Each structure stands twice: as C-alpha cells, then as structure tokens.
Amino acid sequence: MTVWRARLRRLRARGRALKGPALYGALFALGAFGVLAHAPFHVQPALIIAYAGLVWALDGARRARSPVRAGFARAWSFAAGQFLAGTWWVANAFLVQAEDYGWLIWAPLILLPGGLALFWGAAGAAYARLAPRGAHRITVFAGAFMVVELARSVVLSGFPWNLPGHVFAAGGAVSQIASIIGAAGLSALVLFAFAAPAALAGRGPALARAMPLILGFVLLAGAWGWGAMRLEGAQMTAAGQSVRVVQIHIDQRDKTLAARHEILQRYLVLSSAPGVEDVSAIVWPEGAVPGFLLHEPDLLADIRRALPEGALLLSGITRAARGEAGGPDQFFNSLGALRMDADWMVLEDAYDKVRLVPFGEGNPVAPLTRLIGFETLSHIAPFYTPGPYARTLSLAGLRPFAPLICYEVIFPRFAPRGADRPHWLVNISNDSWYGASSGPRQHLNQAQYRAVEEGLPLVRAASNGVSGQIDPYGRIERALAVDDESFIDVVLLERLDATPYSLYGDGLWSILFAILLALNSVVACWLNRLQLDTKPPRYSV
Incomplete structure (x- = not known):
C-alpha cells in the first residue's frame, strides 16, 4: 500500500x-x-x-x-x-x-x-x-x-x-x-x-x-x-405471438422523395416473404418511406397488394393534420398501425412522438437559431408538433405495446405504468443519420437499459442500427447486424412483474x-x- x-x-x-x-x-x-x-x-x-x-x-x-x-x-x-x-x-x-x-x-x-x-x-x-x-x-x-x-x-x-x-x-x-x-x-x-x-x-x-x-x-x-x-434464475417464456422486423441497408442521403417507390419495394419484398401469414405484426423503422405515406394512394396500393388480408403493419410515418379554425397545419413523427382489410386498409391507431430531437425535429431555442437562418434538420416536414403523452396501444390480435420512437428510448420511465403498463415495447429508429459511428451502438445500449428498468421485452426496428428483440433482462435475444438488409421473425416474450424502479423511480x-x-x-x-x-x-x- x-x-x-x-x-x-x-x-x-x-x-x-x-x-x-x-x-x-x-x-x-x-x-x-x-x-x-x-x-x-x-x-x-x-x-x-x-x-x-x-x-x-x-x-x-x-x-x-x-x-x-x-x-x-x-x-x-x-x-x-x-x-x-x-x-x-x-x-x-x-x-x-x-x-x-x-x-x-x-x-x-x-x-x-x-x-x-x-x-x-x-x-x-x-x-x-x-x-x-x-x-x-x-x-x-x-x-x-x-x-x-x-x-x-x-x-x-x-x-x-x-x-x-x-x-x-x-x-x-x-x-x-x-x-x-x-x-x-x-x-x-x-x-x-x-x-x-x-x-x-x-x-x-x-x-x-x-x-x-x-x-x-x-x-x-x-x-x-x-x-x-x-x-x-432468468427463465424466459414465449408469449405465443411473433412479429416480423424488417430492415433495409440504405444511406440517409439516399432517402429522397424521388426514391420512395424503390425504397418501399425493398421493404415489401422482405415483408411479404414466406411466413408472413404466421406473424401478428410487421414492424418497419422510423421514417421507413420518405414522404407522407398516408397521403399517397399509389404507395398504399402497393402495400395492400403485397401484404395478405388481415396483416398488421407498424411503421414509422410522417403524419400531417389540418390545423383547427384555419390555423397552420401540424406535422407529427408517428408510428402508424395499418391493417389490411378485404379491399383496402385501415389506420387502426397512430402514436405521435412526444419527445422530439432538439434541432432535428423540434427546437427549444428557435427564436435564437432563426437569427442565423436555421430551424431544424428535417427535410420532410417544415417542423414537428409533439404528441400529447406516452400511450399503450391495444390492437386486435396483438398484445398491448408502448411505442418509443428513436430518441424517446433514452428517457427512463417513459412507458406507461399501472393499469396501462404494456406487455412489450416497440422502439423504431432511424440511426442512418449517424453513419458507421459509435452513436447507434450507444443508442442500442440505452434501449437495452429501458428493458431492464421496466422488466419488459423490447422489439427494435432501426434503419442502419441493430434490429431484433431484447429480453426483459436487457439481453439481445435475436438481432440483425447493422448493415444487414433482411428480416427477422421474433417470438414475443412474456413480461416480468413491474420492477421496483418502474414503480418508484429515482x-x-x-x-x-x-x-x-x-x-x-x-x-x-x-x-x-x-x-x-x-x-x-x-x-x-
């Protein structure tokens, strides 16, 4: 000594x-x-x-x-x-x-x-x-x-x-x-x-x-x-439902409006591969298809032709809504739940991102940054409006889940609790903004911590990130590599009892x-x- x-x-x-x-x-x-x-x-x-x-x-x-x-x-x-x-x-x-x-x-x-x-x-x-x-x-x-x-x-x-x-x-x-x-x-x-x-x-x-x-x-x-x-002593039990996580490898620079038809076809080829009839949902990443998907009938028609009747698609979308009483339009970074029916499809529910990325989607000091001619990095919508609160979505044929869009997964205790506590978490993200850097790996590690804190399995679809399923102990159960262009069918895991941290916080x-x-x-x-x-x-x- x-x-x-x-x-x-x-x-x-x-x-x-x-x-x-x-x-x-x-x-x-x-x-x-x-x-x-x-x-x-x-x-x-x-x-x-x-x-x-x-x-x-x-x-x-x-x-x-x-x-x-x-x-x-x-x-x-x-x-x-x-x-x-x-x-x-x-x-x-x-x-x-x-x-x-x-x-x-x-x-x-x-x-x-x-x-x-x-x-x-x-x-x-x-x-x-x-x-x-x-x-x-x-x-x-x-x-x-x-x-x-x-x-x-x-x-x-x-x-x-x-x-x-x-x-x-x-x-x-x-x-x-x-x-x-x-x-x-x-x-x-x-x-x-x-x-x-x-x-x-x-x-x-x-x-x-x-x-x-x-x-x-x-x-x-x-x-x-x-x-x-x-x-x-960790014993994981399958919940009896499976979801298909789809990931394509594409540089953010190539996600242009002109390329949206080609990008959509790449997603559909993987999403409609054999076995799609056996999954309860298909999950696409945040901002999967550039543009306003819900407002483009030709793109929606391609989706409907490719996916079987009854299929449920959970996809990141940019959603537009008319302002009230002649006010300005509103734009949301959302997760949309699209159900294929006999003739077309139905938007069963949509979750609007609550916590926006500073300077990428929202701007807490916009009056100052406008002085130098900058507001946000967004190139799809001129600005985004935050959603009202975190929610658990309950859809027919699928266990209730809470969406966490990209940035939201780094915040502890964001998922609903109590009677609204979900059975699993869905984290959709667009990590291709950050290239082959340490950022997507750090993001993944923090997403795994949310699973540990909540005692919930987490399904992740990340463009140019790590996609797959994380168990309630924070371990990666199955995953695709960062640069894979493929899909993975994961069997949902049972949740654990509410953890002390999810109940009592800090x-x-x-x-x-x-x-x-x-x-x-x-x-x-x-x-x-x-x-x-x-x-x-x-x-x-």
Missing part, C-alpha cells in the same frame, strides 16, 4: 506541475479518454483513471487565486473532451445535406459539447467552493456531479446520453441493478466508486483514505453478485445513496479524529 501511495502521490504531483493551457488541454484529453468506458468499447478502467485525474485537478483548484472559477474551468475542460468524444457522431446528421447545413458543422462539434460541459463546470465550481479535504471529498464529488447529471437529463428537453452508469453493458450482471435503481442510480454509484481511488493519494490515516474505495468496491461487487444470481435510490454517502463521510471523519486522539504527544526540548 505504501508503494502504491507513493506512486499515486508522484502522479498527482506531476499533474500539479501543469498550468494554464497545458492543464486544460490535459483535462480535455483525459475526459475524451474516459469515453472508452462507454459503448461500444466498455473499457471501464479508462473512466476510473479519468475520474481520479479530475478529482486531483479539482483539489488543486483550492490553491488558485479564484478557486470557484478554477474549479469551473477545470471541470468544463474535462467535460468538453468527454462530450465531444461521446457525441461527435451527431455531426454526421449535418453532413447528410451538406450543401444546406454543412456550414453549421461547428454546432455539434463545439456548441453541443461545450454546452453540455457547462453542467459539469457548475459541479466543479461547487466542489471547489466547498473545498472538501480528506477521503470524504469523494462523497462531495459524487453528490455534486450526480445533481448536474440529473439536471442534464431534463433541462431544454433533456439529453441523458452516456450517463456514467451506461459504462456497463446492458444485459450483463451489473446492469441488472437498474431494475431497482435505474441507470441514474447506477450512475451515482459509478461516480462514487470510480472516483474513489483518488482518495488514496490524500492525507490522513490509511483506513480513512481507503474507505471510499472499500465502500465502492463492496457496492459494485454486491451489484454484480445480485445481478449474476438474477440472470442465473426516489428510492436517492435516499439510500444519500445515506451511504453520509455514512462514508462520518466514518472517514471519525477515523481521522481517532488518529489525532491516539497519536502520541510531541514534546519540544
């Missing part, structure tokens, strides 16, 4: 020697390095190193002329690197129509990571203002940064992407604790446990400095052990976590005081 402590102190001393741009550049690189812990890599030690370095940098802010300003700048630099490395792929969406939006490439590469980093900057400023010392500073670190992560999940429609807890692959043993505390609760645990090694290089008795590390290890080991037992884990953090601080302070009381007096001669 003494050797390791000496090494940590030397490493910390080298960090202290960095000043000015060199310090901020190192923190930026350290934050970017920590993203290796997220999908698709899941190299968790990278984030342990990153968090330890951030804690030491914030400790050093106490010696600055303005500790609060220094704490903000250091945490912001770290987070800017973290969010740039974690969300750079958003820039691909601006290159789909590069002739129109390529000049805005600075927004996802500078404005997005810089704006998200403001939350972490605020936490760094709070940490520096409190100026904690001793091992309990890990408690302060975890509490401050968890508060801003929760804020990041809701402010300006929220963006809970790559939360700290997402570093564990969904479906694995540790991820099972999300059924009790959610990905947010797991994030609080990761912030504490992964930053705990930084306390070893501090001052005070060895046991006090080791307390955060011991507690973090015990909690993570306990989560792994409980999750392993949960998975060992309230339960917040109370327990606060108690654990307080306990860690009390024990660390007691050990420090115990050392002072038992230390032999020093006499002067």
Whole structure:
C-alpha cells in the first residue's frame, strides 16, 4: 500500500506541475479518454483513471487565486473532451445535406459539447467552493456531479446520453441493478466508486483514505453478485405471438422523395416473404418511406397488394393534420398501425412522438437559431408538433405495446405504468443519420437499459442500427447486424412483474445513496479524529 501511495502521490504531483493551457488541454484529453468506458468499447478502467485525474485537478483548484472559477474551468475542460468524444457522431446528421447545413458543422462539434460541459463546470465550481479535504471529498464529488447529471437529463428537453452508469453493458450482471435503481442510480454509484481511488493519494490515516474505495468496491461487487444470481434464475417464456422486423441497408442521403417507390419495394419484398401469414405484426423503422405515406394512394396500393388480408403493419410515418379554425397545419413523427382489410386498409391507431430531437425535429431555442437562418434538420416536414403523452396501444390480435420512437428510448420511465403498463415495447429508429459511428451502438445500449428498468421485452426496428428483440433482462435475444438488409421473425416474450424502479423511480435510490454517502463521510471523519486522539504527544526540548 505504501508503494502504491507513493506512486499515486508522484502522479498527482506531476499533474500539479501543469498550468494554464497545458492543464486544460490535459483535462480535455483525459475526459475524451474516459469515453472508452462507454459503448461500444466498455473499457471501464479508462473512466476510473479519468475520474481520479479530475478529482486531483479539482483539489488543486483550492490553491488558485479564484478557486470557484478554477474549479469551473477545470471541470468544463474535462467535460468538453468527454462530450465531444461521446457525441461527435451527431455531426454526421449535418453532413447528410451538406450543401444546406454543412456550414453549421461547428454546432455539434463545439456548441453541443461545450454546452453540455457547462453542467459539469457548475459541479466543479461547487466542489471547489466547498473545498472538501480528506477521503470524504469523494462523497462531495459524487453528490455534486450526480445533481448536474440529473439536471442534464431534463433541462431544454433533456439529453441523458452516456450517463456514467451506461459504462456497463446492458444485459450483463451489473446492469441488472437498474431494475431497482435505474441507470441514474447506477450512475451515482459509478461516480462514487470510480472516483474513489483518488482518495488514496490524500492525507490522513490509511483506513480513512481507503474507505471510499472499500465502500465502492463492496457496492459494485454486491451489484454484480445480485445481478449474476438474477440472470442465473432468468427463465424466459414465449408469449405465443411473433412479429416480423424488417430492415433495409440504405444511406440517409439516399432517402429522397424521388426514391420512395424503390425504397418501399425493398421493404415489401422482405415483408411479404414466406411466413408472413404466421406473424401478428410487421414492424418497419422510423421514417421507413420518405414522404407522407398516408397521403399517397399509389404507395398504399402497393402495400395492400403485397401484404395478405388481415396483416398488421407498424411503421414509422410522417403524419400531417389540418390545423383547427384555419390555423397552420401540424406535422407529427408517428408510428402508424395499418391493417389490411378485404379491399383496402385501415389506420387502426397512430402514436405521435412526444419527445422530439432538439434541432432535428423540434427546437427549444428557435427564436435564437432563426437569427442565423436555421430551424431544424428535417427535410420532410417544415417542423414537428409533439404528441400529447406516452400511450399503450391495444390492437386486435396483438398484445398491448408502448411505442418509443428513436430518441424517446433514452428517457427512463417513459412507458406507461399501472393499469396501462404494456406487455412489450416497440422502439423504431432511424440511426442512418449517424453513419458507421459509435452513436447507434450507444443508442442500442440505452434501449437495452429501458428493458431492464421496466422488466419488459423490447422489439427494435432501426434503419442502419441493430434490429431484433431484447429480453426483459436487457439481453439481445435475436438481432440483425447493422448493415444487414433482411428480416427477422421474433417470438414475443412474456413480461416480468413491474420492477421496483418502474414503480418508484429515482426516489428510492436517492435516499439510500444519500445515506451511504453520509455514512462514508462520518466514518472517514471519525477515523481521522481517532488518529489525532491516539497519536502520541510531541514534546519540544
């Protein structure tokens, strides 16, 4: 322990020697390095190193002329690197129509990571203002940064992407604790446990400095052990119905209105393949066919000719509705349920997307962005209107399900509960906006966490993403590869009982976590005081 402590102190001393741009550049690189812990890599030690370095940098802010300003700048630099490395792929969406939006490439590469980093900057400023010392500073670190992560999940429609807890692959043993505390609760645990090694290089008795590390290890080991037992006893039962998930491989640049007939035929060839009579529904991704499908009789006629009578098609569509009393028309990103009848087809129900992608479908700061000539990236409808609320759809011959359109699957507890709790979830998405990047893999991992949190199977149809079925434990049961152009018939699985997290949300884990953090601080302070009381007096001669 003494050797390791000496090494940590030397490493910390080298960090202290960095000043000015060199310090901020190192923190930026350290934050970017920590993203290796997220999908698709899941190299968790990278984030342990990153968090330890951030804690030491914030400790050093106490010696600055303005500790609060220094704490903000250091945490912001770290987070800017973290969010740039974690969300750079958003820039691909601006290159789909590069002739129109390529000049805005600075927004996802500078404005997005810089704006998200403001939350972490605020936490760094709070940490520096409190100026904690001793091992309990890990408690302060975890509490401050968890508060801003929760804020990041809701402010300006929220963006809970790559939360700290997402570093564990969904479906694995540790991820099972999300059924009790959610990905947010797991994030609080990761912030504490992964930053705990930084306390070893501090001052005070060895046991006090080791307390955060011991507690973090015990909690993570306990989560792994409980999750392993949960998975060992996991017995999945087929529900007796099957659905066909269809995926075509197409670049977003090729999804033009002129190509909509060809795109539709590619979907229909796969959808009408032998065995279609045996499935309860056919699922197409978000925005499967460019344009306003419900308003084009020739396209609808092609669908009706290709699919047998009684077939049910669940497809992403752009839906238009007349405004009331002469008001403007409204446009919705929707999931439409089309039933083939004897002569034509019936729109049995439609779910309108509630949470719109900022700057892609909705714009929370439209008055500001209009000043530079930008409103949204949408090229099908001029704007979208959010739907009223999440819903469970009950259709004849199909178990009740809740749709989650693309972005909506990253939000915990979005699906209905209580008497309206669905039997399964449907996530349709258009991941082709982001190309062959880490974005679709991160999206998939977060979709798997929703299955764990809700205890519900999730069927996913993602254009240029991963399509298939995820079981209620977050494990991929069957799936197509990202670049496949094919279909997969999956047998729906039975749901589990409502999980504690789906019932109680973040309230339960917040109370327990606060108690654990307080306990860690009390024990660390007691050990420090115990050392002072038992230390032999020093006499002067």
